Amino acid sequence: MSNTVNWKDLVLPHILSLQAYSSARDEFSGDAKVFLDANENPFDEEQHNWNRYPDPLQKDIKNQLSEIKGIASSNIFLGNGSDEAIDLLFRIFCKGGESNVITCPPTYGMYKVSAAIHNVENIEVSLTNDFQLDVNAILNAANEESKMLFICSPNNPTGNSLRKDDIQNLLEKFKGIVVIDEAYIDFSAQKSWTHQLENYQNLVVLQTLSKAWGLASARLGMAFANQELIKILNKVKPPYNISGPSQKLVSDSLKNKKGFEEQIKSILAEKDKLNQKLQDIPGVKKVYLTDANFILIKINEAKSIYQKLIEKGIVVRDRSNVKLCDDCLRITIGTAEENEILITALSDI
């Protein structure tokens, strides 16, 4: 159970030798009561420390997450959303105009956009008709310049988890970094791949507080990887990438694990109800099985239904132009009341 690729050989040389920015607070450790090192305004009217730069390495949050997830702090990187982690991975591993990455549509749109921003070719290997990985096609499409493979499980927008054996196969055979995006893992009964970090040096797992934890506004994404790669991510990121107010909000929210678990339970119960009701709507051709907090449906005249819902003030996600998703709409599970409004509107249409 391992991969013969040496992940460090994949890091761009100028990144490996990069001397990280050393912030005023980085250079100091211990207790002090007078801080005259960072050109901050000394007045702290609201007593929140908002006048001070925040902890560049977010140690408090990492300790909390370490406990919650059962993963050492040294294996955790925090970004301004997982989108920042994705961007940094491109900076670390991909050379514009030369490298390529592999993505498996239909999937999360950000991998492709990030590739384009970095002038990196995005090789698309479609999922199979049952929305699973086409392992052989992926390995055949990969070449010397394929630096990263993005796997999203549970997958957005289809909602299903990708088969464990397929992912393991790719972790062992793909000669690059395998990024597994688990943005929806907290809604799923599947085990996280974070517990395989010791077996696979080329594994990066992404998670986020934007979905199950209800903190999309705080912008906090996590990357889990081997310790050395975490150090490189920290050296490439902007020094203060998570704001002080966000760190405080997140730290307070993470203390309420019970509330979080109750919300998930309620969302999953609502999902089952919505699933049933959607199947009874005329015109709905298919309600896909989902491990996430959204449901993909295939419905006659999806585009016009999408428009009519908007006219009623209801916004869902039109995915009908997406590969393998003809006539599909993606619906997030809302509150009981919101879901009822949606079902009533769909029935009326």
Ligand SMILES: *Cc1c(COP(=O)(O)O)cnc(C)c1O
């Ligand atoms: C929503 C989502 C994210 C979240 O990104 P953040 O930048 O952390 O808000 C990441 N990946 C997938 C697949 C998503 O659907």
